[in-house]
Amino acid sequence: MSDFTTIVGLSVVAVLASLLFTQRAKLDPREPPLVSSTIPLVGHLISFLIYGIGGKHSLPIFTMSILKQRVYIIASPDLLPSVRQNRSTMSFNPLFTAMAQRAGGIQKPGLQLLREEELEGQGLAKKTVEVMRPALLGNKLDHLNEQMIHVLKHIVDQVASSPTLPFDLYEWCSDALTVASREQLVQAFIQFYQADGHLSASSLAYSRWKAQQEAGASLEDISRLEILTGIGILSNTVPSCFWLLFDILSRPELLSAIQDEIHQNALSIDSTGTHTLDLADIRGKCPTLLSSFQETLRTRSNSGQVRVIYQDTLLNDRWLLKAGSTLLIPAPSINKNNSTWGSDAGDFDSQRFTKIAHSTDKKSKASGFLSFGLSPHICAGRHFATGEILALVALLLVRYDIRSIQGSWTEPKTNAKAVAASLPPAAEKFMVTAVERPEYKGVEWRTTVTPGKGTLPVGFLTKVIS
Numbered sequence: 001m002s003d004f005t006t007i008v009g010l011s012v013v014a015v016l017a018s019l020l021f022t023q024r025a026k027l028d029p030r031e032p033p034l035v036s037s038t039i040p041l042v043g044h045l046i047s048f049l050i051y052g053i054g055g056k057h058s059l060p061i062f063t064m065s066i067l068k069q070r071v072y073i074i075a076s077p078d079l080l081p082s083v084r085q086n087r088s089t090m091s092f093n094p095l096f097t098a099m100a101q102r103a104g105g106i107q108k109p110g111l112q113l114l115r116e117e118e119l120e121g122q123g124l125a126k127k128t129v130e131v132m133r134p135a136l137l138g139n140k141l142d143h144l145n146e147q148m149i150h151v152l153k154h155i156v157d158q159v160a161s162s163p164t165l166p167f168d169l170y171e172w173c174s175d176a177l178t179v180a181s182r183e184q185l186v187q188a189f190i191q192f193y194q195a196d197g198h199l200s201a202s203s204l205a206y207s208r209w210k211a212q213q214e215a216g217a218s219l220e221d222i223s224r225l226e227i228l229t230g231i232g233i234l235s236n237t238v239p240s241c242f243w244l245l246f247d248i249l250s251r252p253e254l255l256s257a258i259q260d261e262i263h264q265n266a267l268s269i270d271s272t273g274t275h276t277l278d279l280a281d282i283r284g285k286c287p288t289l290l291s292s293f294q295e296t297l298r299t300r301s302n303s304g305q306v307r308v309i310y311q312d313t314l315l316n317d318r319w320l321l322k323a324g325s326t327l328l329i330p331a332p333s334i335n336k337n338n339s340t341w342g343s344d345a346g347d348f349d350s351q352r353f354t355k356i357a358h359s360t361d362k363k364s365k366a367s368g369f370l371s372f373g374l375s376p377h378i379c380a381g382r383h384f385a386t387g388e389i390l391a392l393v394a395l396l397l398v399r400y401d402i403r404s405i406q407g408s409w410t411e412p413k414t415n416a417k418a419v420a421a422s423l424p425p426a427a428e429k430f431m432v433t434a435v436e437r438p439e440y441k442g443v444e445w446r447t448t449v450t451p452g453k454g455t456l457p458v459g460f461l462t463k464v465i466s
Contacts, residue, residue, distance in 0.1 A: 340368030
């Protein structure tokens with residue numbers, strides 16, 4: 001596996017440290033209690049890199065010192081409504097701007113365009129994200145999904161060509177979802193824009209270009225920002241796809257139920273015997289698959305929500321967050337909180353989210369689900385990424401019998417250092433074989449996306465909190 005994700009993770013931590021203003025004074029009595037480190041100065045920074053960002057403390061909120069700078073950590077979902085209510089006093093955008101410089105290679109004056117207005121910039125980073133949202137919903141999302149699922153179908157077709165040859169499942173997911181290296185893509189994007197390709201591209205591509213072009217961004221900086229967006233998508237979709245496959249394939253009864261669900265609700269067969277899989281039906285009529293996906297995100301997410309505090313903020317009328325400090329909300333602490341999810345919060349329950357869809361406490365559950373972010377910084381591409389993952393998983397599961405060459409589904413070791421990834425990538429190969437199911441040998445496959453169903457059903461928690 002490439003070390004690229006780890007490099008981005010190191011950049012995130014470096015950016016985090018560089019963003020923090022000097023806060024060396026003693027804590028205000030209203031600030032969260034300080035948690036000390038056994039290693040002076042950089043002890044918590046080392047813990048981030050070695051163990052990920054999962055919380056180890058039972059406090060609802062506490063303060064950590066990283067390179068003598070102040071970071072607040074929230075570990076209780078009870079504080080999240082107050083974080084959302086104080087969105088005007090804190091933001092993720094400064095981190096995005098710093099990452100654009102370090103990981104994207106964008107320099108002045110491009111950075112001044114991106115920098116948030118609260119810090120005397122022009123706020124282009126925020127505007128670019130805002131124009132993405134309508135381009136990733138409804139018919140525009142259907143158009144993107146139609147193109148995406150056709151590509152994935154051809155990739156899945158190729159699996160049948162080597163039925164006895166073992167392959168690394170994680171690497172296969174990466175190959176199926178991957179993009180080229182940053183610099184290669186930058187040049188490709190520049191050529192794409194110079195040839196006016198964006199004028200006939202998707203609404204998403206055009207709207208992002210238009211927002212940046214009107215603000216005065218250079219063609220190279222626009223291209224680099226697009227690559228930075230692609231990095232985020234790739235670092236999250238690959239491990240998400242792998243772990244969803246693992247969580248299903250390692251449970252034979254669940255696998256059988258999902259295969260039957262897809263066959264009955266999302267697969268049609270015409271008079272010529274052609275089999276057509278509809279992504280809209282996978283999203284809307286396969287609740288066990290969708291619930292399993294959300295449960296994989298809930299139980300395995302290693303992400304963290306970051307906010308830079310613009311001005312002194314009081315959470316729940318009790319906890320003071322000082323201006324210039326940074327707030328971190330680790331998803332593992334929230335996603336597995338017993339007060340939200342019950343005594344089995346640490347267990348994988350494939351039906352957990354189907355039950356939520358018919359319950360009256362969706363909002364309380366939504367506050368305990370951070371895998372797609374925290375309002376107002378919800379992942380704009382979550383519907384597209386979900387469609388991509390569900391399509392690839394459904395195509396693979398319904399057509400092939402996949403088996404671990406070890407004979408058992410033992411979890412591979414993970415790379416906890418990859419803090420830029422929402423789910424930890426596999427740190428070792430996981431070899432499998434894939435044999436085409438007998439009933440589908442010689443069958444012609446097609447894919448489609450029924451228009452008008454460009455979002456996910458109500459049971460999908462991000463509809464509640466976005």
